Amino acid sequence: METAATAAPAAVIVAIDGPSGTGKSSTSKAVAAQLGLSYLDTGAQYRAITWWMVHNGIDLTDPSAIAAVAGKPEIISGTDPAAPTITVDGTDVAGPIRTTEVTSKVSAVSAVPEVRARITELQRSIAGSAEQGIVVEGRDIGTTVLPDADLKIFLTASPEARAARRSGELKGADVKATQEALVKRDAADSSRKTSPLAKAGDAVEVDTTELTLQQVIECVVTLVGEKRAAK
């Protein structure tokens, strides 16, 4: 008979939300890898549907045009934290979804309720089938997608720190222009009517401005351990 000491830990669902450049992706991937959980980058899904709309010449200034085709592309996310993948209608779009064009247009697409309904359903289905549990990162995971998550984290950091991190990734990018673009996207994501970027009432807020990535990872791993112990 299996004893409590040898039983596998219960599946755990972790929601990590916050604005761009706060460390959601790096933290989520590392925590999932360390704890043997699946990983889902929901921003990549919104980027993927935006890429498809750009690729197909949809008028992104017209929410009804976006809504009309929201159900068309088939988006598949691979949830291995060591090698996450994203395809649209079978095409690997991991690279194309990170262009400045997609980044500048994704907030307009993700604000459309029909897009959110479609992607939210997909996210819930992926989270529900993750046997060991999953770390899901985004903007509305704790508030809307997985309101019953075992642990909710809301990452923040100063706009200056976030812009410096992002422009470090985009080699040669101007920090000031990067910061302006970040702040503009945060404002759009936070002010949309449907499921805006927001901290859930029961989320733990972690300001990462003065923390190393390693410290943030350790903090989240500790919090997951505490939740698991209490289950």
Ligand SMILES: Nc1ncnc2c1ncn2[C@@H]1O[C@H](COP(=O)(O)OP(=O)(O)O)[C@@H](O)[C@H]1O
């Ligand atoms: N606490 C931190 N200190 C310094 N750099 C960080 C920290 N967290 C993340 N980074 C770096 O900042 C960049 C953006 O992080 P990322 O995880 O993609 O953020 P997000 O998913 O919130 O947009 C990456 O290059 C990452 O390595």
Ligand SMILES: Nc1ccn([C@@H]2O[C@H](COP(=O)(O)OP(=O)(O)O)[C@@H](O)[C@H]2O)c(=O)n1
């Ligand atoms: N759960 C989510 C995740 C992302 N998004 C949208 O997708 C965009 C891209 O998300 P992302 O996580 O890839 O952005 P970065 O933090 O990587 O810059 C956001 O600016 C939002 O418009 C969303 O609306 N809801």
